[in-house]
Amino acid sequence: MKKPEVKKSKQNKSDGQRGQDATDNNEKHEIRPGQSLELLKELHILTRDGKLNQDSRRKLKQVYHLYQFIEPLLESLQKDHADISLVDHGAGKSYLGFILYDLFFKVGQSQSKAHIYGIETRDELVQRSTELARRLNFPGMSFLTLSVADSITSDQLPDRIDIVTALHACDTATDDAIQFALKKKARFMVLVPCCQAEIAAELRKNKGDAVRNNPLSEMWRHPIHTREFGSQITNVLRCLQLEAHGYQVRVTELVGWEHSMKNELIIAEYKGLPAKRPAERLAEVLKTTGLESMQRRFFVTP
Structure with a gap:
């Protein structure tokens, strides 16, 4: 018995069309309605x-x-x-x-x-x-x-x-x-x-004076640590400032922004929360790190 002829080109075209339809459907699902x-x-x-x-x-x-x-x-x-x-x-x-x-x-x-x-x-x-x-x-x-x-x-x-x-x-x-x-x-x-470069510059300037006897200054003694610690402490000061103004603060990672190392996300909501303790902590951190000159930037009272 003669076998039926298989039209491969038509079958392949159909497969390709189905593949294209699947791609289009996937893209539609990725885009919000x-x-x-x-x-x-x-x-x-x-x-x-x-x-x-x-x-x-x-x-x-x-x-x-x-x-x-x-x-x-x-x-x-x-x-x-x-x-x-x-x-x-x-x-x-x-x-x-x-x-x-x-x-x-x-x-x-x-x-x-x-x-x-x-x-x-x-x-x-x-x-x-x-x-x-x-x-x-x-x-x-x-x-x-x-x-x-x-x-x-x-x-x-x-x-x-x-x-x-x-x-x-x-x-x-x-x-x-x-x-x-x-x-x-x-x-x-x-x-x-x-x-965040401003705080790192201030830390370098005061490294040998205000924090001479502070063992925590080892966290920013080396230049690369000064840069990294400066970035970290800047955001800590910002969070304390927001809390000192009555905001509830949440800090998380902005996942998916692989092209940038700066992916710390700060979300603040005004709740009228008690502000005295955060304000005191803010002042203490500025003093401990020799950053009192930054009080004007990280102000507590408007």
Whole structure:
């Protein structure tokens, strides 16, 4: 009996099509329902033909990982009022702001007066983000060409802000963001500090004087330890400062940001907690490490 002819090329094509369908389905599952594909293309998370490569898949994972920390804070605020205000310091290309708006604020934008402000020093990025928000019809987004320090006194921002974010704001810019949030009586802060150089310089300057008889100074005696300890103690001082202002502080790791060693995530919520003990500890740490000159930066009273 003659065996039936197998049309291999057709079978192979079918297999290839099934493989492509499986890839498309996997990519659809990785992108959240309702997510703007045009936005993801503009942010270079999706290719122009709507595909995810390895690098863009990593970026998407990072953004969603951060979003899962911020979403519950926004939901908590939304229970109290709809017109949530958020300021993103050092916004850059405003990845975070756009993703937050797209996933959380876009659905109710016609009824809500919620607003996201992106603060960035590079005017070309501010103009690009402004144009993108207009093109996507995101009316609740605006962008300002300001430094974090200048934003503290700027009249272009409301007197009160609900949530302040600062991701990889370099060195003292994170402290400026904290000062901004304290002035604006922010209920939440989400901070990923970066490049803490100021404290390390101060530790080097005072290494032979104020801490001469302090055995703990061995923790920063060697130059490489000075840099590492300076980074660590900076964030410890920031947490104590926030607690001294009545905030409840949680420190965790921003998993998935393998491209950066600076992945410490600080989340602070104002609770009106007792502030005396943290303030005393803050003063003690500054004295013990010979950093009394930093009291103005890590202030306790506004």
